[in-house]
Amino acid sequence: MxxxxxxxxxxxxxxxxxxxxxxxxxxxxxxxxxxxxxxxxxxxxxxxxxxxxxxxxxxxxxxxxxxxxxxxxxxxxxxxxxxxxxxxxxxxxxxxxxxxxxxxxxxxxxxxxxxxxxxxxxxxxxxxxxxxxxxxxxxxxxxxxxxxxxxxxxxxxxxxxxxxxxxxxxxxxxxxxxxxxxxxxxxxxxxxxxxANSRRSNCAMKKLMADTDNLPLAAGLAWELYHSEGHGPEMQAHIEAARGQSRRR
The missing domain is CATH 3.90.226.10 (2-enoyl-CoA Hydratase; Chain A, domain 1)
Incomplete structure (x- = not known):
């Protein structure tokens, strides 16, 4: 075929x-x-x-x-x-x-x-x-x-x-x-x-936007606040890596 x-x-x-x-x-x-x-x-x-x-x-x-x-x-x-x-x-x-x-x-x-x-x-x-x-x-x-x-x-x-x-x-x-x-x-x-960015973050942000499509602003903000996945397991490592780069400059 x-x-x-x-x-x-x-x-x-x-x-x-x-x-x-x-x-x-x-x-x-x-x-x-x-x-x-x-x-x-x-x-x-x-x-x-x-x-x-x-x-x-x-x-x-x-x-x-x-x-x-x-x-x-x-x-x-x-x-x-x-x-x-x-x-x-x-x-x-x-x-x-x-x-x-x-x-x-x-x-x-x-x-x-x-x-x-x-x-x-x-x-x-x-x-x-x-x-x-x-x-x-x-x-x-x-x-x-x-x-x-x-x-x-x-x-x-x-x-x-x-x-x-x-x-x-x-x-x-x-x-x-x-x-x-x-x-x-x-x-x-x-x-x-x-x-180059977090898959978890990108997927979660896309889902938040889909879940709140056409909601009034106040309702969308509340949804994000209570349904966001927030910090991920790799966040601390990224922060430490950024600090290390800053110290080397």
Missing amino acids: TELVICDVKEKVCTFTLNRPDKLNALNAESFRQIAAQLDHIDMSDIRCVLLKGAGRSFCAGHDLDDLASGAEAGLIERLEAGVIERLATLPVPFVAAVQGHCYTGGLELVLAADIIIASADAKFADTHAKWDLVPVWGLTQRLQRRVGRAKAMEMMFTSRTYSGEEALAMGLANICVPADELESETKRLCRDIL
Whole structure:
């Protein structure tokens, strides 16, 4: 079977690579089945960061139109796909997406599951559901407005306009935008920065943010106060190491 999504674990980073470069990594039902199977077999306890990227010149051109036209996406299949995106969105560890070239519609819905999006300047973000007489089922209407704000989300959805990596950065869709030839190196640097910090802290902070999503400020502050995991077992060692470095200077 062709690997439509390649999963590779190296140095505590789990990398998913969309692998249909001849189709600009368009998503079909089998793509989601493979991601689901890979997630089932990963030992996440040893992973500190998850990276999602696309092979070739594009991240993802969207939902495979041939798959849509065949009727393969009805009912249970749609729920499977939405469920896989939700599994990615709720990963316990930091989740990074690197975007080059096209990131359209279904690809945009997929990338919105990430905690941090790094884009190349030549990236092209767009939602084209309305262009094809489609309505999202993978979470776009919910995640996009939480990422860029309600007004900008409606602009993107109602017009089907295309936005560059720099425009995505300006609106808050992307966290980082870099020249195309620096995307790979900057993505590696970002993942190294995450790996340099406490896995326990990163996971706990991500969970606190998820648990308090949309709570009023006072309720969120109270939740953090009483549910924070606080000091970890490695804290004292880090403090002593920092003191040692300071004394040597």
